[in-house]
Amino acid sequence: MIRIFKNFFKLFYIFVIFITIFICIFFIPFFNSSYTANTDSGEIIDFNPNGFVWPIPGYTRISSYFGKRKSPTSGASSSHSGIDIPAPEGTKFIAVADGEITFTQFLGAGGYTITLSFANYKITYCHCSPNYIVKVGDKIKQGQVIGHVGPKYVYGVKGNQYTDSTGKPTNGATTGTHLHFGIRIDGKYQNPLDFFS
Numbered sequence: 001m002i003r004i005f006k007n008f009f010k011l012f013y014i015f016v017i018f019i020t021i022f023i024c025i026f027f028i029p030f031f032n033s034s035y036t037a038n039t040d041s042g043e044i045i046d047f048n049p050n051g052f053v054w055p056i057p058g059y060t061r062i063s064s065y066f067g068k069r070k071s072p073t074s075g076a077s078s079s080h081s082g083i084d085i086p087a088p089e090g091t092k093f094i095a096v097a098d099g100e101i102t103f104t105q106f107l108g109a110g111g112y113t114i115t116l117s118f119a120n121y122k123i124t125y126c127h128c129s130p131n132y133i134v135k136v137g138d139k140i141k142q143g144q145v146i147g148h149v150g151p152k153y154v155y156g157v158k159g160n161q162y163t164d165s166t167g168k169p170t171n172g173a174t175t176g177t178h179l180h181f182g183i184r185i186d187g188k189y190q191n192p193l194d195f196f197s
Contacts (some may be wrong), residue, residue: 004067012027013130015059017052017196024188025043032192040140044070045069045178048129048136048183049066051097051142052092052096052097052134052196053093053095053096053097053142054096054183054196055086055093055096055125055179055181056085056091056092056093056094056149056179057092057094058120059086059087059179060083060085061085061086062083062084062085063085063086063178064080064083064084064085065083065191065193066080066189066190066192066195067079068102069154071168073085073166074099080179081182081189082124082126082180082182082183082189082192083180083181083182083191083193084176084178084179084180084181085178085179085181086177087149087177087178087179088149088177089129089148089149089150089151089152089177090149091128091148091149091179092142092145092147092148093125093128093145093146093147093148093149093179094142094145095123095136095140095141095142095143095144095146096116096122096123096195097116097118097123097142098118098140098141098142099116099117099118099121099123099135099137099139099140100116100117100118100138100139100140101117101134101135101136101137101138101140101146102115102117102122102136103113103115103116103136104114104132104134104135104136106130106154106157106159106160106172107126108161108172109121109162109166109173110124110173110180111126111128111150111154111162111170111171111172111173111194112125112126112127112128112129112130112132112150112154112171113125113126113128113129113172114128114134114141114146114147115139115181117147120185120186121183121185122183122184123181123182123183123184123185124181124182124183124184125146125147125179125180125181126172126179126180126182127146127149127150127171127172127174127177127178128148128149128171128179128183129147129148129149129150129151130154131148131149133145133146133148134146134147149177149178149179150171150172151171151177152164152170152174152175152177153168153169153170153171154169154170154171155169158171162174171181175182
């Protein structure tokens with residue numbers, strides 16, 4: 001009887017360890033001190049005290065921060081006006097707040113770009129997919145999907161001066177697929193992370 005109890009206890013102990021590891025790997029990275037809300041699409045998005053939501057749910061790594069940096073590729077600024085969030089091509093990104101779409105075009109180093117405006121804010125999403133799902137004038141709700149991370153390479157863009165080391169034309173000044181996310185207030189760039197602390 002004692003042996004059965006010991007075996008049961010060992011199995012239970014292993015099960016508890018397995019569940020703990022599973023929760024740590026798959027759930028803890030998504031928990032924070034902010035609260036969450038459900039969107040119409042059923043996705044959960046994170047809110048923060050400033051009222052903005054993170055632009056790419058599930059992707060929080062930053063590969064290039066706001067401010068001074070070493071230019072990662074020819075044509076990229078050494079004074080970075082936003083943050084870069086790596087994500088695979090086709091990854092959805094969302095409106096960080098309610099607003100209106102005021103720009104959807106190829107924009108030099110930013111590549112294919114979407115701008116969401118409200119009050120004295122302009123929120124810029126760069127290196128997007130050229131297959132826009134929003135257009136200028138659209139009224140947007142916070143958490144609404146407004147675009148997708150674009151490809152690294154784009155072809156047939158008139159005036160695109162950006163290429164990689166092999167000469168292939170890139171989606172602006174980029175070394176890989178990511179979302180460049182910028183915030184301007186009254187035309188002046190701000191550190192986006194100041195709005196997500």
